[in-house]
Amino acid sequence: MSETLEKPAPKAALSIVGSRPVRPDGADKVTGRAAYGADFNMPGQLVGRVLRSPHAHARIVSIDASKARALPGVKAVITAADFPDLASEELEGGEAAANLRDLSLNVMARGKALYHGHAVAAVAAVSTEIAEAALERIKVTYEVLPHVIDVEAAMSPDAPVLHDHLFTEGLEARPDRPSNIAKKHRFARGDLAEGFAAADVVVEGRYTTKATHQGYIEPHACVAAWGEDGRCDVWSSSQGHFMVRTFCARLLGLDISDVRVTPAEIGGGFGGKTTVYLEPLALALSRASGRPVKMVMSREEVFRATGPTSGGIVRVRLGAKSDGTIVAADVELTYQAGAFPGSPVGAGAMTALACYDIPNFSIVGWDVVTNTPKVAAYRAPGAPISAFGVESAVDELALKLGMDPIALREKNAVKDGTKASYGPTFQNIGYLDTLAAIRESEHWKTPLGPNQGRGVAVGFWFNVGGESTAAVHIGEDGSAAVVTGNPDIGGSRASMAMMAAETLGLPIDKVRPMIADTSSIGYSMLTGGSRVTFATGMAVVQAAEKVTGELCARAAKLWDVPRDQVAWEGGKAVCLDAAKDRAPLSLEALAAQSARTGGPISGQATINAQGAGPGFGVHLCDVEVDPETGQVSVVRYTAAQDVGKAIHPSYVEGQVQGGVAQGVGWALNEEYIFDGEGRMENAGFLDYRMPVASDLPMLDAILVETAPNPRHPFGAKGVGEVPIVPPLAAVANAVRGAIGVRMPDLPISPPKVLAALDAKGG
Amino acid sequence: MTQLAYLAPSSAEEAAAALARDGARPLSGGTDLLVQLRAGRTRPAVVVDLKAVAGAIGVREQSGGFVIGAATPGAVLGEHAALSRAWPGVVEGATLIGSTQVQGRASLGGNLCNASPAADGVPALIAARATCVIVGPGGRREAPVESIATGPGQTSLAPGEFVLEFRLPPRPARASDAYLRLIPRTEMDIAVAGAGVNLVLDEGGRVAEAHVAVGAVAPTALLAAEAGRALVGGRLDDAALAGMEAAVRAVCRPISDKRGTAEYRTRIAGVLARRAALIAFERAGGVR
Numbered sequence A: 001m002s003e004t005l006e007k008p009a010p011k012a013a014l015s016i017v018g019s020r021p022v023r024p025d026g027a028d029k030v031t032g033r034a035a036y037g038a039d040f041n042m043p044g045q046l047v048g049r050v051l052r053s054p055h056a057h058a059r060i061v062s063i064d065a066s067k068a069r070a071l072p073g074v075k076a077v078i079t080a081a082d083f084p085d086l087a088s089e090e091l092e093g094g095e096a097a098a099n100l101r102d103l104s105l106n107v108m109a110r111g112k113a114l115y116h117g118h119a120v121a122a123v124a125a126v127s128t129e130i131a132e133a134a135l136e137r138i139k140v141t142y143e144v145l146p147h148v149i150d151v152e153a154a155m156s157p158d159a160p161v162l163h164d165h166l167f168t169e170g171l172e173a174r175p176d177r178p179s180n181i182a183k184k185h186r187f188a189r190g191d192l193a194e195g196f197a198a199a200d201v202v203v204e205g206r207y208t209t210k211a212t213h214q215g216y217i218e219p220h221a222c223v224a225a226w227g228e229d230g231r232c233d234v235w236s237s238s239q240g241h242f243m244v245r246t247f248c249a250r251l252l253g254l255d256i257s258d259v260r261v262t263p264a265e266i267g268g269g270f271g272g273k274t275t276v277y278l279e280p281l282a283l284a285l286s287r288a289s290g291r292p293v294k295m296v297m298s299r300e301e302v303f304r305a306t307g308p309t310s311g312g313i314v315r316v317r318l319g320a321k322s323d324g325t326i327v328a329a330d331v332e333l334t335y336q337a338g339a340f341p342g343s344p345v346g347a348g349a350m351t352a353l354a355c356y357d358i359p360n361f362s363i364v365g366w367d368v369v370t371n372t373p374k375v376a377a378y379r380a381p382g383a384p385i386s387a388f389g390v391e392s393a394v395d396e397l398a399l400k401l402g403m404d405p406i407a408l409r410e411k412n413a414v415k416d417g418t419k420a421s422y423g424p425t426f427q428n429i430g431y432l433d434t435l436a437a438i439r440e441s442e443h444w445k446t447p448l449g450p451n452q453g454r455g456v457a458v459g460f461w462f463n464v465g466g467e468s469t470a471a472v473h474i475g476e477d478g479s480a481a482v483v484t485g486n487p488d489i490g491g492s493r494a495s496m497a498m499m500a501a502e503t504l505g506l507p508i509d510k511v512r513p514m515i516a517d518t519s520s521i522g523y524s525m526l527t528g529g530s531r532v533t534f535a536t537g538m539a540v541v542q543a544a545e546k547v548t549g550e551l552c553a554r555a556a557k558l559w560d561v562p563r564d565q566v567a568w569e570g571g572k573a574v575c576l577d578a579a580k581d582r583a584p585l586s587l588e589a590l591a592a593q594s595a596r597t598g599g600p601i602s603g604q605a606t607i608n609a610q611g612a613g614p615g616f617g618v619h620l621c622d623v624e625v626d627p628e629t630g631q632v633s634v635v636r637y638t639a640a641q642d643v644g645k646a647i648h649p650s651y652v653e654g655q656v657q658g659g660v661a662q663g664v665g666w667a668l669n670e671e672y673i674f675d676g677e678g679r680m681e682n683a684g685f686l687d688y689r690m691p692v693a694s695d696l697p698m699l700d701a702i703l704v705e706t707a708p709n710p711r712h713p714f715g716a717k718g719v720g721e722v723p724i725v726p727p728l729a730a731v732a733n734a735v736r737g738a739i740g741v742r743m744p745d746l747p748i749s750p751p752k753v754l755a756a757l758d759a760k761g762g
Numbered sequence B: 001m002t003q004l005a006y007l008a009p010s011s012a013e014e015a016a017a018a019l020a021r022d023g024a025r026p027l028s029g030g031t032d033l034l035v036q037l038r039a040g041r042t043r044p045a046v047v048v049d050l051k052a053v054a055g056a057i058g059v060r061e062q063s064g065g066f067v068i069g070a071a072t073p074g075a076v077l078g079e080h081a082a083l084s085r086a087w088p089g090v091v092e093g094a095t096l097i098g099s100t101q102v103q104g105r106a107s108l109g110g111n112l113c114n115a116s117p118a119a120d121g122v123p124a125l126i127a128a129r130a131t132c133v134i135v136g137p138g139g140r141r142e143a144p145v146e147s148i149a150t151g152p153g154q155t156s157l158a159p160g161e162f163v164l165e166f167r168l169p170p171r172p173a174r175a176s177d178a179y180l181r182l183i184p185r186t187e188m189d190i191a192v193a194g195a196g197v198n199l200v201l202d203e204g205g206r207v208a209e210a211h212v213a214v215g216a217v218a219p220t221a222l223l224a225a226e227a228g229r230a231l232v233g234g235r236l237d238d239a240a241l242a243g244m245e246a247a248v249r250a251v252c253r254p255i256s257d258k259r260g261t262a263e264y265r266t267r268i269a270g271v272l273a274r275r276a277a278l279i280a281f282e283r284a285g286g287v288r
């Protein structure tokens, strides 16, 4: 089921935007023709493999690769010595700023291995078997160091220190010794003590989440070819081939113009493919061997050496008046960053209270390094963790006040004109309508069965704009190619084609969307931050408008009328000067005559899009708990979201459903489990328990379109990240409803639920 | 770099001869073996595919009982109406292995001989008092199912021996069975605990014979003989069920690992055995 709430009478009737055509990439994907990262091959290519640290924390005393090099069929062995030793420098290009030195140390350990699975060497050989045999012949001498994984243990003064150069940022005074605490973030408003003093009711809690992986189905894969002239090519699956280009060039000390990256079809990323792991290694191996090198990770490597997102601790204290007005909020977030600084705790802090209008608050966030893989962006990075704590606390508050959880959120809701907790003033937000959509839903009005509980939670994500390029080229038969530089991870090709078709007045099947390599289209920031339909979509519309402008100019020439006497209407050039009596000229007719009127017809737009428009989600979850086993089943789920305008509603619903599915897994079963040596024990889908299709009911999406984004030609807001923010708490709040006990620690696995029931004495 | 020979003999004797070779391993559906091969956890020199061996695939009725070829895929068992009527629990154990794709290959022989403590097909076979026909270089022998696995990944099969078929005893009227397992997900997971219960009722609807077996709570699946006895003579009243649950828990000696704590597994084994007993009882026409 899906419904759409819409304000009546949109300005101009849309014929394509808002409809549900078959996706342009669909046939290739269902027939297996789509070429993913591992599908590309080159003549003479070698197989690249990575040797990974067997220790969670160890000094690399020496690496002896002579026996591996001597093995027939081995063409190259590389270590950190094959890369420049780079200085600390903030780099733009990924989802968040990256530090060049840390990026370099993460792709290949130098001096120290910082997590089990950290790359310490790589080989290229003529076959997989020889490459693997070569790995076994590389002798690495380690001095094993004590490791630390738990985030609170990592903060303690006697914890093993990962980086001697790491001094906590954001403190009033620079600390006198290094620690694992990379940074303190703080946002505050009003007077906290005064706020709590004025409160009638106070709730307090400590909530924890475990590290979880993005879980994309396609492991990282690439082919790299280093030419004799020093120019190189990379084919890889990523969320941004311009990001891959920048990072590879910087890590290897190359000019941007020397690196061309061609995007493969991508089999999921969810933020986890916003950085590089294999590409720089494949390039270095190709340089050393003189042959193209292909590298594909195993699932185990994906778990041990890429992603995940942080495990976190969220402390929340809320104070409210007896009428439900929240007057004070004190939030402290502590996030695992993995081996290098840069957990998403900043975004976690900025989003923590973004749905609430609270006069007095303090939000503190701690970014802490641990001997685990460096975290990567994961869908609304940081926000689900803080929302889990805050939304659980708001649920407690509702219980304590005896107040309906939706009414409590409505009472404290941000609206147009509210100054957001993270700074700006909200405009054109549809949050209250989204709450109302859930309050009015049939789901909310349906009674629960035995052993069932219902949870409500809300969530927020900023969404971003940024730099994008788009080109529209008209074929001689009047069809169009729409070229962008953003890998399609969520149906964006469909949206690009639809927005172009709408603007040009062409049927959708006359428009072919393409994603071009880094030298065939201008720079585009990666696919992340829910930015593509918004920002790249704007570029597409602007490029298409340049084309329609050009088409009008060509018609004016043919008609011998001034340019301003021609307009583009319904896919045709029409002459506004009625006296001229000119029959409208179709795109097809104008394209056929383009050689005579000035040559090929193309338009390109480059933008740095601003005003993405934040998104809000309100989720409603019913669970059923087996009181004898502690097993939790999600039996019904409805998610409403402020989407501005859904360009292709099916793919917006798909984004909502996908975010919920991932959030439910995070809430119930997914977690990184480490043994005493700091090795992940469940590095595979069997024991890293992502939900399977049969674990979930139909996930109902309600698209709220009452607050279109005025900055976007069709009103789109980002939609891909919001839906993973509320589910952790929506599930936990539903479990609270079912068993009468608060489950503050994720995942809410069956043994924990049973133990909680026992403790309650049920 | 390593060579792997593949043989597909058509008779049991040829298979036994092939399996007597150094580094030879039987292959049924391959849903365990091929996964282990690819992960580098096993490096056989010869793979002997049993699927072409006469009798290794298929279900037949023989002297009142059923004979199941050890390499028969789960999907075939699930579609066998007579077997499903007589032994719904055995079929349940086989058909909830994996997914639709895995069902096209996964067999009870492979499930038993892979010797995972959590093998889903095994508890119901043990509760059914099924036997295996084993063929080896020394000829044929028959042994109870519970005697095959001796520990995780270990079996009592001698070099060259393989399981050709399973024999299920003749089924009287008013008899049925059930198998239940607990996994945190709904499919594609490894049992945290499993329990199979097989009941035969007398004319008065009382339990005349009861067998209970549990999985994932010890190094091998176990027959919980005391638990079965606790059910005999009554109509599964609460006291009998409580006695059976206690007897089940008494035989459990699980490990704590990433899939569950020992305490949790033990407790759940009792819950599952009770629920399976109630299902088997109802299937057998019993009324409490």
Ligand SMILES: Cc1cc2nc3c(=O)[nH]c(=O)nc-3n(C[C@H](O)[C@H](O)[C@H](O)COP(=O)(O)OP(=O)(O)OC[C@H]3O[C@@H](n4cnc5c(N)ncnc54)[C@H](O)[C@@H]3O)c2cc1C
Binding pocket: B025, B026, B027, B028, B029, B030, B031, B032, B033, B034, B035, B050, B070, B071, B096, B097, B098, B099, B102, B105, B106, B107, B108, B109, B110, B111, B112, B113, B114, B118, B119, B120, B121, B157, B161, B162, B163, B164, B188, B189, B190, B191
């Ligand atoms: C995705 C997936 C999901 C799974 N889910 C489950 C599950 O839910 N429950 C569960 O219990 N298992 C599960 N398994 C494991 C596996 O599918 C089962 O154990 C299956 O029954 C094995 O049967 P097979 O015929 O494929 O065995 P094979 O892989 O062919 O063999 C398994 C082992 O037994 C030996 N062997 C095979 N046949 C014989 C024989 N006749 N005589 C002697 N030795 C023999 C082989 O040498 C090998 O060591 C799953 C596997 C996968 C890949």
